[in-house]
Amino acid sequence: MGRVLIIGAGGVGSVVTQKCAQLPEVFSDIILASRNLDKCKKIQEMCKHPIQVAQVDADKASNVVTLIKKFEPELVINVALPYQDLSIMDACLETGVNYLDTANYEPPEVAHFEYSWQWAYQKRYQEAGIMALLGCGFDPGASNVYCAYAQKHYFDSIHYIDIVDCNAGSHGHPFATNFNPEINIREVTQIVRHWTNGKWVESPAILDPKTVHMSFNYPEVGPKESYMLFHEELESLVRNIKGLKRIRFWMTFSENYLNHLRVLQNVGMTRIDPVKYEGHDVIPLKFLKSVLPDPASLAPNYTGKTVIGCVFTGIKGGKEKTNFIYNVCDHAECYKEVKAQAVSYTTGVGTMTGAMLMMKKIWKGAGVFNMEQLDPDPYMDNIAKYGLPWTTVDWKKMP
Numbered sequence: 048m049g050r051v052l053i054i055g056a057g058g059v060g061s062v063v064t065q066k067c068a069q070l071p072e073v074f075s076d077i078i079l080a081s082r083n084l085d086k087c088k089k090i091q092e093m094c095k096h097p098i099q100v101a102q103v104d105a106d107k108a109s110n111v112v113t114l115i116k117k118f119e120p121e122l123v124i125n126v127a128l129p130y131q132d133l134s135i136m137d138a139c140l141e142t143g144v145n146y147l148d149t150a151n152y153e154p155p156e157v158a159h160f161e162y163s164w165q166w167a168y169q170k171r172y173q174e175a176g177i178m179a180l181l182g183c184g185f186d187p188g189a190s191n192v193y194c195a196y197a198q199k200h201y202f203d204s205i206h207y208i209d210i211v212d213c214n215a216g217s218h219g220h221p222f223a224t225n226f227n228p229e230i231n232i233r234e235v236t237q238i239v240r241h242w243t244n245g246k247w248v249e250s251p252a253i254l255d256p257k258t259v260h261m262s263f264n265y266p267e268v269g270p271k272e273s274y275m276l277f278h279e280e281l282e283s284l285v286r287n288i289k290g291l292k293r294i295r296f297w298m299t300f301s302e303n304y305l306n307h308l309r310v311l312q313n314v315g316m317t318r319i320d321p322v323k324y325e326g327h328d329v330i331p332l333k334f335l336k337s338v339l340p341d342p343a344s345l346a347p348n349y350t351g352k353t354v355i356g357c358v359f360t361g362i363k364g365g366k367e368k369t370n371f372i373y374n375v376c377d378h379a380e381c382y383k384e385v386k387a388q389a390v391s392y393t394t395g396v397g398t399m400t401g402a403m404l405m406m407k408k409i410w411k412g413a414g415v416f417n418m419e420q421l422d423p424d425p426y427m428d429n430i431a432k433y434g435l436p437w438t439t440v441d442w443k444k445m446p
């Protein structure tokens with residue numbers, strides 16, 4: 048039994064809130080707060096168990112502190128945007144409350160995300176005796192836990208990891224993103240990095256003709272073109288999975304998505320610096336976000352599946368072997384349960400599972416943690432139980 052404050056009433060926030068409200072024995076009192084109160088109220092109506100709602104501008108730590116003092120939660124779940132990570136972490140520090148998020152901090156004016164800003168809170172969180180759990184969605188999130196689980200149960204030492212993320216679904220729009228368009232486009236237009244033999248290696252961004260891609264044969268959905276991308280969990284996994292020789296992240300993109308994005312980039316619509324328009328400063332990417340479909344609105348007509356997992360090659364008992372741990376999630380099934388598409392659902396269920404383990408004190412500690420630093424077993428049991436079953440199979444070593 049415990050009180051939780053959820054910040055952010057978007058696609059992911061809706062799933063996290065509904066899933067938490069399905070478990071009143073763990074999350075007895077829930078308050079959902081966001082910039083726009085009406086969005087909170089819509090989610091409130093969908094919850095199986097009554098919840099409270101509030102308006103908050105989480106860019107200001109003082110606003111979050113006021114809300115925390117009023118509601119007195121044991122845990123704050125941040126499913127707003129990466130820009131709010133530090134102000135919410137500050138508020139948790141000031142009030143002595145545990146913190147959880149799904150995406151690492153990114154300054155609004157630079158399209159660059161990394162953990163350094165949040166890892167810098169380590170000593171202060173330790174001294175305050177509170178816990179921050181970073182990257183608790185699906186990838187990052189479940190993907191990190193798959194790595195910890197493989198390390199604990201399948202290998203003496205893991206040498207190669209390839210995280211593969213496939214959305215083989217169809218939403219029927221000419222162009223849309225599956226999570227916040229601004230954050231998504233900032234992420235996928237960056238220079239690609241992967242880690243090999245102790246070093247970060249750069250390669251061209253996904254829109255460049257020289258970008259690195261391959262066809263990967265995903266279970267249940269078949270072969271799909273997958274593009275190498277930099278993703279935040281690589282940064283923590285390199286630190287925490289000992290003996291790694293290489294780690295890469297791959298995501299599927301359709302030709303249609305890439306063509307639209309290429310045009311938008313070429314005409315300057317993905318810029319994040321202000322441009323003058325009729326005397327006003329306008330940031331083209333923020334304007335673009337306002338005309339693209341809201342990711343949550345894609346859900347009613349979404350069909351098809353997501354397949355996300357990790358391919359590991361390593362040594363067990365002196366022999367090399369390769370395993371693939373993955374989840375398959377069906378967009379339409381997610382809609383039936385919580386009126387969401389599978390990208391919000393996989394993230395939200397991953398978040399609720401981590402939050403539940405923190406509320407039950409199964410995952411506990413003082414300081415700042417990435418997911419793979421905690422015992423993977425209770426997470427793997429519970430994420431399967433609450434909507435995202437996983438499978439392990441033997442696989443071929445990745446080239």
Ligand code: NDP
Nearest residue numbers: 055056057058059082105106127150184185186187226227
């Ligand atoms: P949305 O844009 O749908 O939702 C974000 C919500 O946060 C919106 O309701 C927004 O309010 C609210 N918000 C934004 N700024 C503030 C603020 N200053 N104060 C209070 N509320 C604010 O995004 P998603 O739900 O798609 O994504 C949420 C988070 O999840 C993102 O950080 C994203 O990167 C992350 N994510 C993580 C994944 C993972 O697997 N780890 C996968 C997918 C997403 P408003 O409605 O007014 O805009």
